[in-house]
Amino acid sequence: xxxxxxxxxxxxxxxxxxxxxxxxRLPSTAGLLVAGVLAGPDVLGLISNVADVERLSxxxxxxxxxxxxxxxxxxxxxxxxxxxxxxxxxxMVGTALVVGTGTVLMGSTVAQGFYxxxxxxxxxxxxxxxxxQERAELDSPHGRMVLGTxxxxxxxxxxxxxxxxxxxxxxxxGMAAAVGGLALRVLxxxxxxxxxxxxxxxxxxxxxxxxxxxxxFLLGVLTICIAIALLTQEAGLSLALGAFxxxxxxxxxxxxxxxxxxxxxxxxxxxxxxxVSLGMLxxxxxxxxxxxxxxxxxxxxxxxxxITGAIAAVAVGLPARNAVIAGMSLAQIGxxxxxxxxxxxxxxxxxxxxxxxxxxxxxxxxxxxxxAMAAAPRVAEVVxxxxxxxxxxxxxxxxxxxxxxxxxxxxxxxxxxVTGRNMARACRESGVPxxxxxxxxxxxxxxxxxxxxxxxxxxxxxxxxxxxDASRARAIVIAINDPAAARxxxxxxxxxxxxxxxxxxxxxxxxxxxxxxxxxxEVIADEVEVSIEVFSRVLARCLVPREDIEALVDGxxxxxxxxxxxxxxxxxxxxxxxxxxxELATRSFKLSASSPLAGRTIAESRLRQEHGxxxxxxxxxxxxxxxxxGATVLRAGxxxxxxxxxxxxxxxxx
Numbered sequence: 001x002x003x004x005x006x007x008x009x010x011x012x013x014x015x016x017x018x019x020x021x022x023x024x025r026l027p028s029t030a031g032l033l034v035a036g037v038l039a040g041p042d043v044l045g046l047i048s049n050v051a052d053v054e055r056l057s058x059x060x061x062x063x064x065x066x067x068x069x070x071x072x073x074x075x076x077x078x079x080x081x082x083x084x085x086x087x088x089x090x091x092m093v094g095t096a097l098v099v100g101t102g103t104v105l106m107g108s109t110v111a112q113g114f115y116x117x118x119x120x121x122x123x124x125x126x127x128x129x130x131x132x133q134e135r136a137e138l139d140s141p142h143g144r145m146v147l148g149t150x151x152x153x154x155x156x157x158x159x160x161x162x163x164x165x166x167x168x169x170x171x172x173x174g175m176a177a178a179v180g181g182l183a184l185r186v187l188x189x190x191x192x193x194x195x196x197x198x199x200x201x202x203x204x205x206x207x208x209x210x211x212x213x214x215x216x217f218l219l220g221v222l223t224i225c226i227a228i229a230l231l232t233q234e235a236g237l238s239l240a241l242g243a244f245x246x247x248x249x250x251x252x253x254x255x256x257x258x259x260x261x262x263x264x265x266x267x268x269x270x271x272x273x274x275x276v277s278l279g280m281l282x283x284x285x286x287x288x289x290x291x292x293x294x295x296x297x298x299x300x301x302x303x304x305x306x307i308t309g310a311i312a313a314v315a316v317g318l319p320a321r322n323a324v325i326a327g328m329s330l331a332q333i334g335x336x337x338x339x340x341x342x343x344x345x346x347x348x349x350x351x352x353x354x355x356x357x358x359x360x361x362x363x364x365x366x367x368x369x370x371x372a373m374a375a376a377p378r379v380a381e382v383v384x385x386x387x388x389x390x391x392x393x394x395x396x397x398x399x400x401x402x403x404x405x406x407x408x409x410x411x412x413x414x415x416x417x418v419t420g421r422n423m424a425r426a427c428r429e430s431g432v433p434x435x436x437x438x439x440x441x442x443x444x445x446x447x448x449x450x451x452x453x454x455x456x457x458x459x460x461x462x463x464x465x466x467x468x469d470a471s472r473a474r475a476i477v478i479a480i481n482d483p484a485a486a487r488x489x490x491x492x493x494x495x496x497x498x499x500x501x502x503x504x505x506x507x508x509x510x511x512x513x514x515x516x517x518x519x520x521x522e523v524i525a526d527e528v529e530v531s532i533e534v535f536s537r538v539l540a541r542c543l544v545p546r547e548d549i550e551a552l553v554d555g556x557x558x559x560x561x562x563x564x565x566x567x568x569x570x571x572x573x574x575x576x577x578x579x580x581x582x583e584l585a586t587r588s589f590k591l592s593a594s595s596p597l598a599g600r601t602i603a604e605s606r607l608r609q610e611h612g613x614x615x616x617x618x619x620x621x622x623x624x625x626x627x628x629x630g631a632t633v634l635r636a637g638x639x640x641x642x643x644x645x646x647x648x649x650x651x652x653x654x
Contacts, residue, residue, distance in 0.1 A: 003052045007273075010053065013039045013046070014272045027127045029275055029335070030367045036279015037363075043284060053277045060274030061339055062243040063267040066225045068154050069247020070260050080148040083316055087145055088152025090312035091330065095121035098304050111167040112349060118160050119341050119358060120301060121308075124334035125150045126271070127369050132329070136507050140482030141439045142322040145313050146329045157336045158241050162186075164340075164347040185235045189245070192231065196224075197249040205255050218262045221250065238343065278338055282363060286356045294357070298364040302372065305331045317441050319458035321380040321485070328376040332369040333362035377484050384461065407435050407453075407469040412476045412500075414459045414489055416443055416452075419479035419505050424452065435468040460488040465496050475501040483511055487518055494519030528560055588619075589650035593636040603630035613644035 013035040021031030039046040047053060077084050100117030104110055128146060129138070137143040166179060201224060208220040225246040232242030250259050287294060309327030318326065341358045344350045410433035413420045420436060427434040436454040438444050444456040457464035459478075470476060476493045478486050486504055493502055503522045504515050512523040532553055539549050591598055597605045607613040618625040618632060619639040625632055634640070642650075 002049055006047050006049055006053055009039060009046050010273055010276050014276060017276075026370055027130055027366070029124065029126050029130075030369070032272055032275035033279040033282075033363050033366060036276035037282045037284070038279075039276065040280030040282065040284075042282070047280060053273065053280065057270070057274040057277035058239065060267070060270030060272075062225070062229055062239050063263065063270050064243075064274070064335075065157075065240045066229075066243040066247040067260065067263055067267050069244040069249075070251050070256055070263070071247075077148075077151065080144050080151075083145045083148025084152050087312045087316045088149045088156075090315045091149050091309050092118060092121040092153065092156060094308035094311060095305055098308065099301075102300075112354075115160070115164065115167055115344055115349060116341075116354070116358075118156070119337045119344070120305070120333060122153045122157065122334045122337040122340065123150060123305070123330040124332050124366055124369065125154055126335060127332065127366060128329050128373075131370065131373055136481070136483055140322070140480070140485065141318055142313065142326040142329070143482070145316060145318060145322070145326040149309070149312065149326075149330060153334070154336065157340055158238075158244055160340050161238050161240060161343040164344045164349050168344075168347040168349040182236070185237060189232055189235050189237060189242075193228070193245050193249060196228065197252060201249050202253055205250075205253060209255065214262070217255075217258065221259045221263060222266075224250065240339065275335070278335075278359065279363070281355075282359055283356050286353075287360050294360050294364065297357070298361045298368075301333060301361060301365055302331050302368065306372075319439065319461070320384050321377075321458055321460055321488075322439070324380040324383050325373075325376040325484075328372045328379065331372045332365035333358070335362075337362055377488075381488075407433060408472045409474050410434050410469070410472070412437065412465070412468050412470050412473045412493075414438075414476065414478045415480035416440070416447060416454060417479060417481070420477070423477050423479065437464060437468055458485075460485050460492060462492050462496055465489075465492060470497045470500065473497050473500045475503065477503050477505075479505040481507070483507070486511075487514055490515055490518040490520050532556060587650070588639055588641045591634060591636055591638045591640065595636065597634050598636040600634055601630060602628060602632050602634065605634065607642070611644060611648055613642050613648060615640055615642050617641040 014032055017031035017035035018028045021028045038044055041047065096114055096117030098117070099120045100110075100114035103113035103116050108116070128150060132138045132143050132146065138147060162182070166182065204220065204224070205217075208216050225243055228246040228249070229239045229242030232245065233239050250256055306324070306327035309330040310323040311327075313323035313326040314320075338355075338359060341350070341355050345352060345355050411423070411427050413423050413427075413434055413436040416424070416436050416438040420438070424434055424436055426432075434453065436447070436452060437457055437459050438447075438454060439456070439458055441456060444454050447454045455464070455468055457467070459465055465476075470493060476497060478489050478493070480486055480489075483506065486506065490502060490504060493500065501522070502520050503524065504520045505524050505526070506512060506515060507526045509525040509527045512525055515523045536549050536553060539552075540546070597607075602615050607615065615628055615632075616626075617640075618628050618634065619641070620635065620637065640650075
């Protein structure tokens with residue numbers, strides 16, 4: 001009965017902690033840790049049986065590693081292989097060397113020092129990924145770097161925990177024997193896991209899914225997870241390793257997505273218990289006895305980890321700005337650090353005081369993580385202004401800058417993803433000159449080989465925009481998945497090219513106000529355009545007349561542009577006149593050789609008198625005529641920019 005009461009108390013304080021964290025815009029993990037401290041025996045004493053709660057938290061760790069295994073996609077890792085392999089290795093080994101050396105100098109053994117170094121190198125996957133998702137930065141260059149490093153760290157936890165008993169032995173002879181025994185056990189578990197992956201688990205899941213029962217599927221997945229975890233524990237390995245193996249086995253089956261969907265709610269519940277129980281383990285007396293020491297250790301970690309993380313990002317090829325943001329995102333000690341430290345204590349490698357030290361610094365660093373990530377863009381701007389080499393600011397990546405080509409009257413495309421490629425194709429097929437900028441070295445190398453005028457660099461740096469002659473550009477198109485960088489680029493682009501037409505593609509409508517305030521001429525929000533495309537297709541399937549759908553689309557776009565334009569400067573660009581005057585439309589058309597207008601002056605064409613159309617400008621190969629007079633002679637091949645009734649068809653006269 002007491003355990004049930006304790007669980008009810010944990011759930012109650014967890015709800016309160018998550019709600020309060022949301023109000024304060026802090027990660028829920030930090031709130032759960034603080035809730036555990038308050039509910040623990042050293043403060044309010046709301047939990048009577050801490051040992052039983054710790055057993056429940058072990059299940060949280062098992063389910064967490066099980067889901068990590070389920071979500072471990074070889075295809076996804078291949079996409080970020082450089083960030084995963086090179087970035088993850090440099091970050092973890094670099095942090096371990098610095099922290100391990102410092103720990104050894106303070107009196108620890110070499111084994112203890114470097115184990116602690118790898119423990120400190122681990123960051124909080126739960127906190128960092130949630131914040132990157134909330135800020136829509138997972139697809140940004142630094143987001144991909146952070147994701148690759150976090151996946152590397154999550155996988156590295158397993159061999160790190162396996163190493164704890166070996167390092168605790170101390171003597172080389174005993175270690176050699178233990179390594180041999182461990183190798184045999186790992187081999188045996190590997191053989192069993194392969195048999196389970198190849199034949200047993202697929203057959204079991206097939207039989208279960210044939211029943212069509214959701215309950216049977218859930219129970220079957222949990223049984224497989226716990227059975228393999230217990231098998232590894234009986235082999236002298238860890239429950240966590242078995243859970244990870246179980247996740248990997250199911251991940252390679254056709255049922256992985258369904259397994260993730262049914263396990264996630266349970267994982268979240270048990271992970272809440274895990275973080276609350278960690279908070280309860282915090283020894284408040286230990287914290288109050290040496291606050292200065294713990295604060296110094298925490299500050300040291302918050303300096304060392306961003307530096308090693310930034311160095312790893314630079315090694316991958318990111319420029320200074322993204323490297324600094326990636327490094328500061330990885331600054332905190334993570335939840336797996338506590339799991340790995342507990343494994344070290346259980347193996348006899350450390351005493352309980354070391355666990356308390358890691359726990360206290362982890363809690364403090366997790367609480368400071370949101371502040372570090374929020375400050376990262378401003379710190380990055382300061383770093384960019386330091387008197388260091390341009391190669392560091394722009395990013396190494398092994399991509400040589402091509403000889404400077406002089407552009408004039410062109411379109412600068414920032415970001416060469418789907419939007420950027422389509423923009424480039426449209427420019428190419430329309431005969432409009434363009435220059436592209438991207439930070440993905442592999443994309444730049446491949447596209448340059450195909451003849452694309454593309455440059456490698458970070459467009460938040462004004463030097464990169466100058467290299468693409470942005471000051472002489474007609475338009476600058478910003479199509480990247482990094483909202484913070486997009487805002488920075490708009491500001492820099494407006495300074496470099498005050499007369500250019502700046503278009504920004506944003507994911508969310510809420511970003512438009514800031515982008516307009518920074519100087520964007522047009523913001524295309526994915527949310528708005530996708531919603532229009534969705535309802536257009538649905539209404540078409542419902543047999544709504546096409547003209548009614550188009551009228552609705554025009555109306556919604558007009559309302560959206562009217563709202564968006566209220567955020568922009570007072571001057572109304574020509575392309576937005578239709579928002580204010582729905583009866584008018586602006587368009588361009590090319591005069592063919594057979595057009596009756598060719599060879600006539602604008603006055604003789606009587607476009608204004610007969611069609612209600614006004615010629616705003618005439619573009620031709622040798623020159624362009626803005627605001628032409630009536631005596632301007634129109635020629636075949638001229639592109640006329642006109643304003644007139646929406647229903648007027650230029651083909652009737654061109």
